[in-house]
Amino acid sequence: xxxxxxxxxxxLGTRMLRREDPALLTGEAKYTNDLALPGALSxxxxxxxxxxxxxxxxxxxxxxxxxxxxxxYAGADLSSLWAAPMPCAWPVTADMKNPAHYxxxxxxxxxxxxxxxxxxxxxxxxxxxxxxxxxxxxxPLPAVVDLxxxxxxxxxxxxxxxxxxxxxxxxxIEDHEGAIDEAFASAAHVVKExxxxxxxxxxxxxxxxxxxxxxxxxxxxxxxxxxxxPHILKIMSAITLGIPEHQVRVTTPAVGGGFGSKLNVYAxxxxxxxxxxxxxxxxxxxxxxxxxxxxxxxxxxxxxxMELAADAAGKITAVRVRILGDxxxxxxxxxxxxxxxxxxxxxxxxxxxxxxxxxxxxxTTLTPTDAYRGAGRPEATYAIERAVDTLARQMGIxxxxxxxxNFIKKxxxxxxxxxxxxxxxxxxxxxxxxxxxxxxxxxxxxRQATQNVPGATxxxxxxxxxxxxxxxLAPSRVLASLNYSAGGWEAATVRVLPTxxxxxxxxxxxxxxxxxxxxxxxxxxxxxxxxxxxxVLHSDTAIAPLGLDTYGSRSLPVGGVAIxxxxxxxxxxxKKIAAxxxxxxxxxxxxxxxxxxxxxxxxxxxxxxxIAFEAFTAHNLPDGLEPNLEAHxxxxxxxxxxxxxxxxxxxxxxxxxxxxxxxxxxxxxxCGNQVNPLIVEGQVHGGVIQGLAQALFEEAxxxxxxxxxxxxxxxxxxxxxxxxxxxxxxxxxTPSPTNxxxxxxxxEAGTIGAAPAVINAVVDAxxxxxxxxxxxxxxxxxxxxAIQHAQNGASK
Amino acid sequence: xKISVTxxxxxxxxxxxPRTLLVHYVRETLGLTGTNVGCxxxxxxxxxxxxxxxxxxxxTVLAVQADGAQVTTIEGMATDGEMHPxxxxxxxxxxxxxxxxxxxxxMAATSLLKENPNPTEAEVRLGLEGNLCRCTGYHNIVKxxxxxxxxx
Numbered sequence: 001x002x003x004x005x006x007x008x009x010x011x012l013g014t015r016m017l018r019r020e021d022p023a024l025l026t027g028e029a030k031y032t033n034d035l036a037l038p039g040a041l042s043x044x045x046x047x048x049x050x051x052x053x054x055x056x057x058x059x060x061x062x063x064x065x066x067x068x069x070x071x072x073y074a075g076a077d078l079s080s081l082w083a084a085p086m087p088c089a090w091p092v093t094a095d096m097k098n099p100a101h102y103x104x105x106x107x108x109x110x111x112x113x114x115x116x117x118x119x120x121x122x123x124x125x126x127x128x129x130x131x132x133x134x135x136x137x138x139x140p141l142p143a144v145v146d147l148x149x150x151x152x153x154x155x156x157x158x159x160x161x162x163x164x165x166x167x168x169x170x171x172x173i174e175d176h177e178g179a180i181d182e183a184f185a186s187a188a189h190v191v192k193e194x195x196x197x198x199x200x201x202x203x204x205x206x207x208x209x210x211x212x213x214x215x216x217x218x219x220x221x222x223x224x225x226x227x228x229x230p231h232i233l234k235i236m237s238a239i240t241l242g243i244p245e246h247q248v249r250v251t252t253p254a255v256g257g258g259f260g261s262k263l264n265v266y267a268x269x270x271x272x273x274x275x276x277x278x279x280x281x282x283x284x285x286x287x288x289x290x291x292x293x294x295x296x297x298x299x300x301x302x303x304x305x306m307e308l309a310a311d312a313a314g315k316i317t318a319v320r321v322r323i324l325g326d327x328x329x330x331x332x333x334x335x336x337x338x339x340x341x342x343x344x345x346x347x348x349x350x351x352x353x354x355x356x357x358x359x360x361x362x363x364t365t366l367t368p369t370d371a372y373r374g375a376g377r378p379e380a381t382y383a384i385e386r387a388v389d390t391l392a393r394q395m396g397i398x399x400x401x402x403x404x405x406n407f408i409k410k411x412x413x414x415x416x417x418x419x420x421x422x423x424x425x426x427x428x429x430x431x432x433x434x435x436x437x438x439x440x441x442x443x444x445x446x447r448q449a450t451q452n453v454p455g456a457t458x459x460x461x462x463x464x465x466x467x468x469x470x471x472x473l474a475p476s477r478v479l480a481s482l483n484y485s486a487g488g489w490e491a492a493t494v495r496v497l498p499t500x501x502x503x504x505x506x507x508x509x510x511x512x513x514x515x516x517x518x519x520x521x522x523x524x525x526x527x528x529x530x531x532x533x534x535x536v537l538h539s540d541t542a543i544a545p546l547g548l549d550t551y552g553s554r555s556l557p558v559g560g561v562a563i564x565x566x567x568x569x570x571x572x573x574x575k576k577i578a579a580x581x582x583x584x585x586x587x588x589x590x591x592x593x594x595x596x597x598x599x600x601x602x603x604x605x606x607x608x609x610x611i612a613f614e615a616f617t618a619h620n621l622p623d624g625l626e627p628n629l630e631a632h633x634x635x636x637x638x639x640x641x642x643x644x645x646x647x648x649x650x651x652x653x654x655x656x657x658x659x660x661x662x663x664x665x666x667x668x669x670x671c672g673n674q675v676n677p678l679i680v681e682g683q684v685h686g687g688v689i690q691g692l693a694q695a696l697f698e699e700a701x702x703x704x705x706x707x708x709x710x711x712x713x714x715x716x717x718x719x720x721x722x723x724x725x726x727x728x729x730x731x732x733x734t735p736s737p738t739n740x741x742x743x744x745x746x747x748e749a750g751t752i753g754a755a756p757a758v759i760n761a762v763v764d765a766x767x768x769x770x771x772x773x774x775x776x777x778x779x780x781x782x783x784x785x786a787i788q789h790a791q792n793g794a795s796k
Numbered sequence: 797x798k799i800s801v802t803x804x805x806x807x808x809x810x811x812x813x814p815r816t817l818l819v820h821y822v823r824e825t826l827g828l829t830g831t832n833v834g835c836x837x838x839x840x841x842x843x844x845x846x847x848x849x850x851x852x853x854x855x856t857v858l859a860v861q862a863d864g865a866q867v868t869t870i871e872g873m874a875t876d877g878e879m880h881p882x883x884x885x886x887x888x889x890x891x892x893x894x895x896x897x898x899x900x901x902x903m904a905a906t907s908l909l910k911e912n913p914n915p916t917e918a919e920v921r922l923g924l925e926g927n928l929c930r931c932t933g934y935h936n937i938v939k940x941x942x943x944x945x946x947x948x
Contacts, residue, residue: 021887024895025879025902027830027870034829205834205842205896205930256832256896257930289835512894512931678890682936686893689933713839713928721921721934750933 012525015678018517019531020510029254032209032226033286040211040282041070043272044127046117046134047294048109051143051365051706052157055107055136058117062133068126071279072119072134075104081274083242086330087265089232089485090337096167099158099363101330103267103274109138110157110329111366112707113294115267120275124286143365143706147303147324150362157329157363164363166327166336171343171357173418180309180354183318187309191391197300197379198776199326199700202372203718204511206256207287208296210269212276221277222249225269228258229549230509232486234541236265236333237273248273251540255511259690260371261296262511263551264333268295293711298700299372301326302339306346306383309354314395314402318354321346321383325361328368335370336361340482341470341552342376344419348384349428349466349644350406355418365706371551373690374748377469378755385465385756386763386773393767398445399760400436403466404429414737421470423642424738427670428466431732432646435464435668438730439648452768457655460663461765464648465756471745472641473552489636490554491546492562494523494570496629498616500609502527502534504566507547508559509539513683513747515555518675519563522741526567527608528594546634553641553745556675561739562635569631577614577629578606580622641736643744645669647688647753649761655769658784660696660762668730669749673742677731680746685727687750693719694751695758697777717777766790799863803828804872812859818852819843821859822869830870830899834928841927844900844907845869851907853900853926870899873906882906882944891940893931901927905941914945 023029058074085100104115117134121127142155150157150164157164184190211224221243227233230250238245255262268285276283287295305322325339339359347355388406392399407428408415415423436442441462448460473479476487493505504523508515515538520531537543547559571591578596579586582604589596596611598604611629614620618627650664667684674680697717701709710716717723735742755776762778763771769790775782800809803826810825822828822845831854834842843854846868873880882902885891892898901924908915908923915923920941921934929937 017887018890020895021892022879024892024898025870025883025886026874027828027899029895030829031832031896033833034823036827203930205840205894205928206832207834254895257894259930289837289840514893682890682893682932685933685935686931687933689935690930712837713835714837718928718930720925720928721938722918722925724934726917726938727933727935 011521011531012675016517016521016531016676018514019520020514020516031206031254031256032211032224035211035224035253037211037213037282037284040284041120041122041279042124042127043275043283043285044119044131045115046131046136048112048114048116050109050138050140051112052141053109053138054141055105055109055116056139057137059135060117062135063119063130066126066130066133068122069130070120070122072117072130073104074117075102075106078104079106081278082240084240086267086270087236087240087333088331088335090334090483092169092336092340092483093167096336097161097163097165098331099161103270113367114329118271120279120283143704145364145366145702145704145706147326147362147364150364151324157365166331166361166363168358168360169340171419173355176354176356180318180320180356183354184307184309187317188312189310189391189394191308191387191394193306193387193390193773195304195306195383195386196775197302197304197382199301199369200299200372200694200698201293201700201716202259202261202296202299203716204257204259204261207289207292208262208266208268209286210272211282211284212272213282214276214280220247221273222251223269223273224251224253226255226262227252228262228509228511228551230539230541231507231547231549233265233269237270240270241274249542252509258511259373260299260375260551263371264297290712293716294367294708297332297370298328298367299369300379301369302379304379304383306387308387308391310391314391314397314405316350316352316406319347319352321357323359325359326369327361327363328366329363330368332368332370335368337482337484338369338371338376340376342380344421344470345377345380345468346384347417348381349408349468351408351412353418366702373687374751375552377748378691378752381465381467381752382756386759389760389763390772393772399464400432400441403432422639423468424639424736425642425734426468426644427732427734428644431644431668431670432466434730434732435646435648435666438668438728439650439664439666441648444650459653459655459765461653461761462648462650463757463760463764464646465753465760466646467752468642468644469749469752470640471553471643471748472557472637473554474558474637474640476636486548487636488548488558489634490548490559490562491634492559492566493630493632494563494566496570496608496612498613500533500612502529504534504536504563505544506536506538506559506563507544507549508555509549511550513550513555514679518556518679519560521675522560522563523567526564527570528592529608553747556743557641557736557739557745558635558637560675560743561741562633564741565635566631566633569633570629573631574608574611574629576622576625577611581614581620582606637738639738641744643669643671643746643749645749645753647757649757651761651765653762653765653783655787658780658787660778660783662725664728665725666728666730667750667753668732669746670732670734671746671749672734672736672744675743681729683746684729684750687748688727688754689719689724691751691754692724692758695755695776695778697723699777797860799860801862801865801867803867804869814860816859817855818857818859818862819854822854828869828871832896832899834896839928841904842897842900844903844927846903846907851904870902873902880906885940885944889936889940889943891932891936897927897929901929901937908941909945917942
């Protein structure tokens with residue numbers, strides 16, 4: 001794009017194509033495992049085939065004798081390399097139980113896939129071949145797969161803890177406890193449901209990959225990793241390995257998706273770092289997909305007990321929630337905090353006065369769980385939105401109508417919830433009505449009345465989910481009150497180079513979200529320059545030393561806003577230079593289209609380009625003003641970001657096969673102002689299909705011995721294009737009053753709305769058969785079984 | 797074993813281990829890392845390339861089977877610095893996010909249009925069922941392929 005006008009065309013809010021794409025489309029982009037590292041050793045891991053076993057002995061001799069093998073270690077051989085166990089950054093309660101967890105297990109393996117030994121060899125194939133020669137003697141112990149069984153302590157997994165319970169965390173509102181019991185006792189309608197959030201495999205298309213490259217002298221080391229969190233990884237690896245933090249540089253080449261699964265500090269990252277330092281050569285590891293299925297964190301994994309009380313008019317008066325959370329075998333980086341991210345959202349979009357939440361989390365002998373797209377919030381939204389539909393069915397009123405009776409109204413914003421959080425803005429009725437229009441809600445209800453007659457074998461259903469999302473993970477003081485170990489700020493530097501080209505340094509760490517494009521649009525808008533003159537630097541702690549990375553739909557409402565604020569600081573400084581050189585009062589200067597103009601004197605102007613060069617030469621700056629035009633901002637938002645919306649799904653269910661066919665999916669989302677609608681839509685598309693996949697296809701299936709039975713992409717049903725529908729999107733725009741761009745996060749919204757909308761539609765289709773609940777995934781087998789059970793029950 | 801393979805128009809004479817997969821040959825021997833590996837069960841299609849003009853998952857082909865064949869990888873799709881119409885269609889329709897499935901998706905999609913130049917949406921979805929994407933929900937991938945077919 002060339003600027004031919006004094007005023008560049010507006011860029012904010014346009015569908016600008018992504019600058020990231022040419023490199024990705026031509027194969028030029030490098031992912032971590034594409035890096036050429038001459039002399040690197042490959043690392044491979046022996047992993048436990050047992051879910052729970054004592055490690056009696058590890059015989060490495062055959063592996064050490066194999067061709068190309070340089071070294072091999074069991075867990076105990078590596079103890080001296082760790083200054084601390086693997087990190088958990090979220091001790092949610094003071095008495096939370098957290099077993100010591102090391103990159104290679106010592107004494108006991110606690111899930112299938114737990115590393116028990118490691119090999120270094122001159123090639124990847126040599127390392128993997130040698131792993132097969134390691135002889136580990138195990139004493140198998142009983143697996144703990146079921147959450148309620150785990151809670152019973154029938155088998156205690158971590159002997160030193162004496163229990164499988166990690167913690168109980170309560171969100172009890174003062175004075176609510178007695179009032180809640182009373183509300184339920186006096187309610188006209190009560191809903192009491194149990195939902196299971198099945199375990200999911202995140203399955204980012206790029207498996208994880210790591211390479212650690214030590215400098216030959218001086219002790220510096222560079223870690224390349226397919227991670228969402230280079231900054232957090234740098235700090236945590238310095239602490240865990242006892243390396244001075246300033247000697248660790250973490251950088252991420254192109255990253256092939258994350259969805260939360262790369263928001264972690266993994267054993268393989270620590271092993272590559274530690275062994276590269278020990279052997280003084282680069283060490284790399286590439287994850288295989290079947291390895292990814294057990295060695296990378298899983299998502300969800302909760303049993304939810306959801307209760308609603310409502311009065312005769314259907315006004316919901318109280319919510320009571322009891323969660324049993326599956327932590328897996330160990331606590332990874334933020335494992336215990338995931339249920340807390342949903343803890344505030346079980347009242348959904350409704351004006352509900354009484355609230356009671358409690359979560360107990362347990363260890364199982366399964367892969368650790370942690371953040372997966374939405375992290376706690378999809379679970380919460382699922383529970384409230386499913387329960388509201390159940391209440392509507394009990395009362396015999398339309399679920400859309402029941403929602404309208406309970407929505408927090410537009411005029412109630414900013415709304416202080418009973419949990420103490422302030423929802424800064426919202427307009428749920430507008431989003432719901434827009435979605436209803438796009439979905440032809442009334443039309444589908446009319447068709448349903450004629451189609452779903454007794455004996456019909458193709459039943460029509462329509463389901464809705466309205467959501468509120470607490471994202472843009474931020475206010476550091478609020479995170480502190482939840483016992484999170486870090487803050488939620490984001491850093492930005494905007495640097496105008498002498499030739500008026502601009503460098504933006506951001507602490508966000510994109511892995512598919514198009515930050516380079518969006519951040520350049522923000523700066524172009526602020527400074528009145530072409531986006532092509534802006535370079536966005538990120539994901540390298542040597543270039544962008546400060547940052548808290550990308551997760552929780554935080555990058556735009558925290559990182560993007562920080563960039564806009566840094567632009568304001570640049571303009572403030574430029575104004576001082578312009579005022580000095582134009583011999584004008586600062587207050588008389590206007591900045592527009594990249595140029596300062598003296599009010600009332602249109603001839604007296606100074607463009608940013610001239611100011612940038614003046615700032616560089618420093619020949620004629622105001623007294624006391626530092627040379628160069630650069631500003632740094634660290635922004636800690638005063639509130640979370642509160643996107644919302646309504647999704648409506650229309651399905652047909654074949655009662656003879658159990659097959660669910662999605663006829664239409666409508667998503668109406670409100671993420672405030674949109675920097676780039678093209679990218680916003682892409683985020684919603686991907687999020688919706690991931691949520692729909694939880695509803696219809698995906699589940700990590702374990703047998704009673706703790707073996708993952710579908711640990712590959714041949715068996716785990718990540719949907720293909722032919723399995724899913726096209727999507728109809730709509731948007732309402734309620735700008736955030738919390739930040740100057742009026743923006744809210746959008747990365748997780750689709751996933752949050754989709755699962756309850758789809759399952760509500762399936763249950764709606766089958767409600768005439770007496771079906772009121774449907775486990776996820778609603779596979780043909782599960783649906784068919786539910787229909788058989790309902791029909792057999794009815795015939796008795 | 798000695799093989800001779802023409803990759804993106806250049807003849808390569810190589811000595812490979814018989815067990816070497818075509819994907820590892822192009823990535824490691826030839827350094828063409830645009831072809832990605834996303835699974836180990838031939839499920840994801842990230843490694844799709846053209847073998848004698850037809851899209852194949854290069855993890856299902858041994859390098860020695862490509863002896864004497866013409867191979868095109870994603871690096872060979874652009875001509876004279878100009879992206880292939882399918883690559884352009886993906887860019888213009890936001891048919892990619894993280895980009896990891898994208899090379900395979902582009903190779904599969906061009907092969908699909910060669911067989912069926914005017915597919916319906918359903919035919920595009922079915923034709924791409926061997927290629928998985930986790931970011932886009934496929935909506936804009938399908939849109940990209942239809943746009944390319946329509947010459948947009």
